[in-house]
Amino acid sequence: MSDRHDAQRRLLLQGTAGILATGIAPAIHAQEKIVLRYLGTAVNQDKAIADKFKADTGIEIQYVAVNTDDVTKRAVTAPNSFDLIDTEYFSLKKIVPTGNLKGIDAKRIKNADKITPLFTRGEVGGKKVGDQGTAPRKVMFLEGEKSKVFAKSPTQFMSLIPTVYNADTLGIRPDLIKRPIESWKELLNPEFKGKAAILNIPSIGIMDAAMVVEAMGLYKYPDKGNMTKKEIDLTIKTLIEAKKAGQFRSLWKDFNESVNLMASGEVVIQSMWSPAVTAVRTKGLACTFQPLKEGYRAWAAGFGLPATLSGKKLDAAYEFINWFLDGWAGAYLNRQGYYSAVLETAKAKMEPYEWAYWMEGKPAEKDIKAPNGQVLEKAGKVRDGGSYEQRMGGIACWNAIMDENTYMVQKWNEFVAA
Numbered sequence: 001m002s003d004r005h006d007a008q009r010r011l012l013l014q015g016t017a018g019i020l021a022t023g024i025a026p027a028i029h030a031q032e033k034i035v036l037r038y039l040g041t042a043v044n045q046d047k048a049i050a051d052k053f054k055a056d057t058g059i060e061i062q063y064v065a066v067n068t069d070d071v072t073k074r075a076v077t078a079p080n081s082f083d084l085i086d087t088e089y090f091s092l093k094k095i096v097p098t099g100n101l102k103g104i105d106a107k108r109i110k111n112a113d114k115i116t117p118l119f120t121r122g123e124v125g126g127k128k129v130g131d132q133g134t135a136p137r138k139v140m141f142l143e144g145e146k147s148k149v150f151a152k153s154p155t156q157f158m159s160l161i162p163t164v165y166n167a168d169t170l171g172i173r174p175d176l177i178k179r180p181i182e183s184w185k186e187l188l189n190p191e192f193k194g195k196a197a198i199l200n201i202p203s204i205g206i207m208d209a210a211m212v213v214e215a216m217g218l219y220k221y222p223d224k225g226n227m228t229k230k231e232i233d234l235t236i237k238t239l240i241e242a243k244k245a246g247q248f249r250s251l252w253k254d255f256n257e258s259v260n261l262m263a264s265g266e267v268v269i270q271s272m273w274s275p276a277v278t279a280v281r282t283k284g285l286a287c288t289f290q291p292l293k294e295g296y297r298a299w300a301a302g303f304g305l306p307a308t309l310s311g312k313k314l315d316a317a318y319e320f321i322n323w324f325l326d327g328w329a330g331a332y333l334n335r336q337g338y339y340s341a342v343l344e345t346a347k348a349k350m351e352p353y354e355w356a357y358w359m360e361g362k363p364a365e366k367d368i369k370a371p372n373g374q375v376l377e378k379a380g381k382v383r384d385g386g387s388y389e390q391r392m393g394g395i396a397c398w399n400a401i402m403d404e405n406t407y408m409v410q411k412w413n414e415f416v417a418a
Contacts, residue, residue, distance in 0.1 A: 032312075033060065034059045034060065034312060035059075035060045035061075035062050036059060036060065036061050036062065036083045036084050036316055036320060037062050037064055037081070037082045037083045037084070038050075038061050038062065038063050038064060038082070038083070038084045038086065039064045039066070039071060039074060039075075039081070039082035039084070039085045039086065040063075040064075040065070040066075040071060040085065040086030040087065040301075041065065041066070041067060041068055041071060041086070042065045043164070043301070044086055044163055044164055044301070044333065045063040045065050045086075048371060049061075049324075049332065050063065052328060052329075053320060053323055053324075053329075056323060057319060057323065059316050059319065059320065061320070064081075064082060068087075068091070068201075071085065071086075071087045071091065072087065072091040072094050072095060075087065075091070075094075075095045075098075075100055075101070075304075075306075076095060076098050076100065079098075079100035079306045079307065079308060080308055083305075083309055083316075083317055084303055084304075084305065084317050084320065084321075085101075085303065085304045086163055086301055086303055086304075087301060087302070088299060088300065088301050088399060089134055089136045089139055089140075089160065089299075089300045089301070089302060089398070089399075090133070090134040090203070090225075090299075090398070090399045090400045090401050091401065092134070092139045092150075092159050093134065093139065093401055094401065095304075096139070096147075096148060096150065096159060097148050097149075098148070099146065099148045099307060100306060100307050101159060101304045101305065101306065101307060102145060102146070102304075102305045102306065102307045103142040103144060103145040103146070103156075103157025103158065104157065104158045104159070104160070104161055104303075104304070104305055104321070105157060106156050106157065106158055107156060108318050109161060109318070109321060109322060110322050110325070110326075111322070111325040111326070111342045111345060112158075112161075114325075114342045114344055114345070115161070115162060115325075115341050115342055116162070116339075116342070116343060118137075118165075118392055119136045119137060119140055119162050119300070119341070120137060120140060120154060121137060122135055122136075122137040124388075124389055124392045124393040124395075125389040125393055127393060129298075129392065129393060129394075129395040130295060130298075130395040130396045130397055130398075131398075132223045132224050132225050132226075132397035132400075133223070133224060133225025133226070133297075133397045133398035133399060133400035134225060134398050134399065134400040134401070135398045136162070136165075136300050136302075136398070138150065139159055140154075140158060140159060140160075141153070141154050141155045141157065141159065142157045142159050143155060143157070144157055145157050146307065159304065160301075160302025160303060160304045161302050161303045161321050161324075161341065162300060162301070162302045162340075162341035163301050163302050163324065163333075163341065164300075164301055164333050164338040164339065164340065165298065165299060165300035165301065165338070165339050165341075165392075166273075166274055166299060166339055167296030167297070167299075167385070167391050167392055167395050168273060168274070168297050168298070169272075169289060169290055169291060169292055169296050169297070169385070170184065170186070170187060170208075170269055170271065170272060170290050170292065171258075171262060171269070171270055171271075171272025171276065171277045171287060171288070171289055171290065172268060172269045172287070172288050173262060173265065173267075173268045173269075173285070173286060173287060173288075174287075174288050175285075175286040176268045177192075177268050181269065181290050181292075182292060182293050183215045183294060184208075184211040184212045184214075184215040184292050185212055185216045187208070187269060187270075187271075188212055188216065188238070188242045188247060190245070190247070192247070192268060192269050193245065194246050194248075194249055195267055195269065196247050196248055196249065196267065196268075196269050196270060197248060197249055197250040197251065197252055197258070197261055197267045197269075197271065198239070198248060198251055198270065198271050199251075199252060199253075199258075199270075199271035200251035200252060200253045200416065202408060202409045202412040202413075203399065203400065203401055203402070203405065203409075204271075204297075204299075204399055205251075205271065205412065206227075206232070206235055206236075206408060206412060207224050207225065207297050207397060207399065207400070208271045208297060209235050209236075209238065210224040210227070210235055210397075211224070211292075211294055211295075211297060211396065211397075213235055214294065215292075216238075218234070218238065219231070219234055223397075224396075224397045225397055225398060225399070225400030226400060226402050226404075227402055227404065227408070228404065229404055229407055232402075232404060232408050232411050233411065236412065236415050239415045240414070240415050240418045243415065243418050249261065249266050249267050250266075250267065250270075252270070255273065255275070255276055255279075258270065258271075258272055258273070259276050259279045259280055262276075262277075262285075262287055263280050263283050263285055272289065274289050274338070274384075275336055275337055275338075277289040277384070278336075278376055281376065282370075282374060282375075282376065288384055289384040289385060290384070291384065291385045291386070291390075291391070291394070294396055295394045295395060295396030296385075296391065296395050296396060297395075297396065297397055297398070297399065298392070298395040298397070298398045298399070299398065300398070300399075302341075303320075303321050303324070305317055325341055325342045326345055327342075327345030327347075327348050327349040328349050330342060330343075330345055330346030330349070331347075331349035331350045333346075334346050334350065334354075334358050334359070335350070335354065335370060335371050336370065336371065339388065339392065343359070343388075347359070353365040353366050357381075357382075357383055359387065359388045360387050360388070361383060361385075361386035361387030361390060362382070363379075363380050363381065363382050364377055364379050364380060364382075366379050367379050368381070
């Protein structure tokens with residue numbers, strides 16, 4: 001996906017004071033263009049969001065799309081190469097100690113107090129959710145604007161402001177399986193030999209595997225997101241045995257690959273992402289993002305600011321974050337099956353029937369459409385996983401980077417090569 005949009009965008013300066021402040025001699029059509037370089041994966045780098053923000057504010061977003069690992073690498077090695085970063089919460093343990101991120105001042109974020117308590121307190125509907133792995137609440141706050149350490153309790157300074165998050169599970173083809181699927185252990189059930197697939201991104205794939213290991217009753221992990229070497233060995237051994245027995249049709253790396261495997265029917269059960277399930281359904285095929293009794297593996301991403309950002313660029317970055325939380329972007333992303341940080345403002349920008357379907361788990365009163373107008377679900381359908389409270393309240397663990405990450409990747413590569 002090419003998500004770089006370099007349309008020429010201009011911002012008219014208000015009055016001569018602004019012109020003089022820039023150090024540019026006043027011209028008849030004095031203009032200054034503010035461009036925010038937005039580093040992240042292609043997931044939220046949507047042209048419609050950049051276009052709408054530009055129409056509302058005159059500020060241009062220039063997308064810099066790289067993969068998850070490269071987002072972290074750039075944050076650590078080249079913090080001057082971007083003005084805004086959109087990264088996963090689990091990467092913060094690598095980035096924050098470098099001092100390359102500026103604490104985001106909650107006092108400058110209009111809707112800071114409305115950010116879902118899932119992030120600030122680890123709660124959904126007043127109940128605590130699973131905390132294994134890098135639960136956002138553990139890394140949400142910094143001790144100060146220039147702090148390199150996480151705060152133990154909420155402070156004025158946030159590491160990231162949430163953009164999107166979700167809780168992942170297995171995708172299945174119910175028309176080809178023809179019986180209920182209720183547990184993660186089904187991924188390694190010999191019944192699906194040669195028709196199962198797992199995600200080949202080590203830090204995420206191993207957590208899916210750990211959900212399976214626990215569901216099979218082989219072992220109970222104190223923290224699936226931070227395994228010991230022994231626990232990694234056990235998890236990988238289980239995967240290698242299954243692979244040698246011919247369980248896996250594929251180990252997929254990218255979104256489109258996962259869609260094609262399911263759409264072709266070569267795979268009937270696999271690690272999957274919600275929008276990929278949607279993509280299979282838009283082809284007119286039965287595909288379910290299956291709620292499982294052991295719960296979900298959750299992930300979350302957010303906006304961060306480089307420590308060196310200052311002046312007009314810093315103001316523009318705050319303006320973007322405030323705009324993003326103001327509802328339009330939240331509603332846009334909710335319609336793709338993601339969840340937004342401030343539910344109240346997103347709700348105000350959605351039709352009541354859309355909100356009822358996406359967030360309340362109610363049957364769709366009308367056809368449900370994607371932001372591009374494509375029909376995602378026919379009237380009468382219910383969203384997989386039910387309501388926001390049911391799904392996000394069912395989190396078992398969060399994506400993480402383990403202390404033994406290097407060892408884990410080495411062992412994972414043994415599984416891939418086996």
